[in-house]
Amino acid sequence: MTRTTTRTQTGLATVPETLADGNPLGTPGDHKHHTKAPAKLTASSVAAALPVAIRKLAPRQMIHSPVMFTVLVGAGLCTAICLVRPSVFSIAVTAWLWLTVLFGTLSEAIAEGRGKAQADSLRASRQGVQAKLRLPDGGTKEVAGTELRLNDVVICEAGDVIPSDGEIIEGLASVDESTITGESAPVIRESGGDRSSVTGGTKVLSDRIVVRITAEPGQTFIDRMIKLVEGAVRQKTPNEIALHVLLVSLTIVFLVVTMSLAPFASLAGATPSPIVLVALLVCLIPTTIGALVPAIGIAGMDRLVQHNVLATSGRAVETAGDITTLLLDKTGTITYGNRRAVNFFPANTVDMTELIEAARLSSLADETPEGRSVVDLAAGKGVSGPELAELGRGPEQLTVVEFSASTRMSGLDLDGRQVRKGAASAVTAFVADLGGSIPAEVGRRVQEISAQGGTPLLVATATHDGARILGTIHLADVVKPGMQARFAELRKMGIRTVMVTGDNPVTAKAIAAEAGVDDFLAEATPEDKLAVIKKEQAAGRLVAMTGDGTNDAPALAAADVGVAMNSGTPAAKEAANMVDLDSDPTKLINIVGIGKQLLITRGALTTFSIANDVAKYFAIVPALFTATYPGLGLLNIMGLTSPASAILSAVIFNALIIIALIPLALRGVKYRAVSANQALGRNLLVYGLGGLIAPFIGIKIIDLIISLIPGIG
């Protein structure tokens, strides 16, 4: 039978298994240990963000958002006019223009604030950490963790906080990584192999390791994470730039529209005041989306961090939304990490119950997942009996026979009766030694199971009378529940899934068919993975994959979205553009959703923002010109009270809608796995048609209220 290296340290379950078993394919946000930021606005979060928002009003910062900068300039202009010629109307409009700008910066500040608490706790984990630096002469010296440089070598012992990111060059230790992953179960880190990297800020629980530092000061994982959650490293992504181009163009058009309106109206003898023109301009330019773009971007990254994924750039997150091909490792992602018993096949002369009982006995002491799966399957077939502990207390003499590489069997000796299970060749040899032989039908069954890609285990008993083979246990890969539905969902979204496995093509094909993936890559080497990625990309597709080994690094670097497991090697993490702190390969599917959600939110609010303008025209244009051309009163379809109240209502609506949409910007528009056409139809209806209608209602309500103010109504 097979034993995996991780299982030799029984009791220290590694993170991937914990998560993979408990939560095979979660939807965004359902990882139990995540600290979920509240989607609702609380008074305290607004109050905390307010000072930051006011600081952000500095023109030097505002210039990055041309739309809101235009509002700022307009508000400044109106303030100057108010000082010269104050009136209730002009002061009210000016005040609301300032509020419009403030609401914009406030949304950004609130989004940033949500990550701040997380950043603070991360920072605290690094505060005052001392490192035992190994000197060239072999001695050690205490230095501050923040002073460590690349390639320094430090020693960490039980109870130490690892001072910086590094690679274990000597030793093995169990490490508590809960500061970064939120997962309390410790993980094993050891030198050599794919689990050699350690992260600064995590804690050594046992043993002693020697670590070579792999990060420059200020460039460690935690430093990057802090920057990410604080939104400090936000760069505009290509889609964001393209959107900005559209928003700036609209702003320019509306600038020309309002500026040309002055001479046009003067020809009619109805020159509007500068305050009114600024109000019109601010209402028309896409302030709603212009104000919320930074918040949407920050919230998107924040959602990723909440899923315990770190991205090197916002661009990678957006690319995730564009992915058309997912390369998924079979083991751990599509199937459980270990094979499981799926059936018993007794020999011709053996009763089924006898086989199951023997199989169960032989597996009682076997703590591996395979062993437990045999006991579980037996229970499922209605065969149960005493536990190992009870047997030990019983009258019979009990000896546990551990698996060893030389015997390749395990089992029990119970009062001279030997019960064994193990690899077919080993059990056959064991029986032959004692004068027994393998029944022909059992031999055929063994070949059959192997041909299907399963693992056959033989069960045998031996007494002083001799030995005989009772039958076969079929171990097979078990596809995690719900995978097929999830892949169908992905297909509906236009994403192809390719299963990557080291299995032979026959096995791979069987599992691929069972899981419902679109394609598979059998007997895959890292080079094969790279070749598949190149091939898909040549066909114009965007590929995402996960990996953890150093030999995955080239493929991770080549993939459009490469997600490295946090448990992986530094080389893998370096090559990837995202790191999953939970080391959960199924996370890729959630990442795609987060990327899409980010774009959808932007698109929906852009549509809403532009559609809003129609109602604003119907409020402001009749207000401006009905006095000159009474016929235009027909355009006042909302029946707004007076020109002053109409204009002010439009300005107020324009400002309040920003506040109203902050929760949506932070939470993101709900993403459903449906085809693009369905998603478009739905969102057009909600945000396009909704955006057309909502302001008519909103402006009318505001008008009804403010018309009570003397000097306006």
Added chain:
Amino acid sequence: MTFNTASFLIQVSALLLALAALHKPLGVYLARVFEGTTSTRPERLFYRLAGVDAGTEQTWSVYLRSVLAFSAVSILVVFLLQRLQGVLPGSGTLTGVDPWVAMNTAISFVTNTNWQTYVPETTVGIFVQMALLAVQNFLSAAVGIVVAVALIRGIARAKTDRLGNFWVDLARTTFRVLLPMAVVAAVVMVIGGVVQNFSPTDVINQATGTTQSIPGGPVASQEAIKILGTNGGGYFNANSAHPFENPNVFISLFQVFLLLLIPSALPYAFGRMVGDQKQGYTVAAVMGTLWLTSVSLTGWAVAAGQGTATAVAGGLGEGFEQRFGAAPSAIFAAATTLTSTGAVNVAHDSLPPLAGGVAMVNMMLGEVAPGGTGSGLYGMLILSIISVFIAGLMVGRTPEYLGKKIGPPQMKLSAMYILVTPILVLALAGITVLLPDVMTNVPASGPHQFSELLYAFTSGANNNGSAFGGITSSGPYLSTMLGIAMLLGRFLPIVLVLALAGSFARQGKIPTSAGTVPTHGPLFGALLLGVTVILTALSYFPALALGPLAEGLLQ
């Protein structure tokens, strides 16, 4: 004059049926012309004379330089030869054209605008008409088509920097599309009663016994390409309201058919060239919906205009051609402004204000329903790109159009395209209002005065060429301003379109999947329609309110 609803409906249906029947064969033919590899004899002769290597394809920048150089030389030639008219044959007693008028006319005909700041009968002779203006009617129409073809190639091709050869495309469009079609159209027109002779003036005896001189000329041949190439520059000042250009209702309807013909067949050619016919149908359906809506609104506004107080005071009579009646006038007015034609069979100034407003909106849409030859299609494709950008974001994917990614560079070019005409119209009209001396050239008052001015710049910047009338544009200021509007309104978009074509061609092709926003079908069609209308409304609503809306809703 009354508006005959039944005749209106019959004529609109006849047009729709005729275009539906012909758009496919013509579209297939157009696609074949541009995808072909052989040359005809006149084309080979042209290549030899022009020193063109027909086998070499050009990059977008070389293609663009060819378009611009060709157009610049055309403007210069048309300008200079108008100035030299006095020494040229076939000009009779006419002398050189006034420099401002010559400049405006040269730009106007090369940009496919055909705004006529001159009175043809008293300004230009047969030589200028035939050797300059008619030639430009062919060439400017061809330029629009080849630019659209270059954009289609950019979309259809992958990982190349070649968009085709401008000179080859120009020659093929002229020799294989425009010339043969114009010949057939001219023959139909002659049979229908359009004048075709070489006697500049006929002296006829009227019933009253007095004699009258009436200018004649090669009208039918010129008329055919004027309409077919969505040019619109009439042989006579009265344009298609003149009985020699447009003798009867049948010819009037035939002209509407001709001016819609090539623009409405181009979407089919587009679908064929990008290998997805549904794309072409969707574009055509959006164009058709806009056209039907617009022509219905115009018909409604004209019909509604007949019973009002204005109607009593002369109403639908003044400015309308009695031979046609109100319905054909409404159909013609809608079609000429929805394409970049600008030929008129009714004085748009005399349309009821709301109908005049619809004519303005038609142009403000960017003339995309179905638009000028070529320019209508590339305008619609740019609007599709803007629509797909918004749609792509809304489904959570980097937007792509027919397998081409819409990134920041593509968005910059498309957004600038959308900016060009509104800025030209609003800024130039705004500046003009501030100049009291210039405003004396627009003597009307109130909203109607503003409508005339707004119409002039809308027509110029959109390369339509129709006039609302009531405006004297031959002076230095207005002819220059309108010249700028026409030049920039034509060539800035062409620069942007060709740059976009180049950037598309360089890209690979992204395969479509269920995650791709389909750019065909009713949903995308509705979105495209919505984006087109809303972008127009947002840019022009206040101006329209002060012009036609104020006038039309005046109580």
